[in-house]
Amino acid sequence: MLKDLTSEKLIRLNIDAKDWEDAIRQAADALLQNGKIKSSYIDAIIKTAKEGGPYFVLTKHVALPHARPEAGAIESAIGIATLKKPIVFGNKENDPVKYLFCLSAQDSESHINALADLTGLLESKNFYKFLDQAKDASEVMQYIENI
Template identity: 70%
Template structure:
């Protein structure tokens, strides 16, 4: 479940980023600091986007950056980040991105239930409103835990 893979330390609000690369680095940094990923994981995300395009922009205003486990996923986790000013990733359909959910999956299955929970949240307008209005990470985690 989503609440099992995220916590207040993995939430960043109102990140300032000049471009999509900086947005990836800053949104993934809490996972790096928490020991969930290695720096090579962040680099793999960026390299993959440069090679294959903005496939991580999964719906309007939302990116789900991730890479293969062997590039440095230590533990499954999901970081939640909002951008102060949305940035473009090159997705004609879904840019600009304002919400980033950085995924670390250390195997092929442990994160699937959490992704299902996240997908359900992304269909709720009140979730985006809460993300926009949240003043602290604890508000976001409380919202998720009370679903």
């Protein structure tokens, strides 16, 4: 479940990023600071996006930055981040991005149920409204725990 792979420590609200790369670095920093990934994991996300485009921009205004487990995933986790100002990532259909859900997957299966929960939330306009109004990480965790 999503509540098992995220925590208040992995949530960053209203990040002030200068471009897409900075947005990813700041959002993923929560995972790095909490021992879920190595810095090489963030570098791999950015390198892959530069080489092949923003593969992780999934739907309108939403990105799910992630890399291969061997790039430096230590533990499966999902970080949640919102941007103060939406940023163009280079995906014509879904730009600009305002919400980032950084995924660290240590294998191909342990995060599947959490992603299913997240997918359900991403289909709800109320979830985005909530994220826009949330004052702190504890509010976000409470919302997730109540779903």
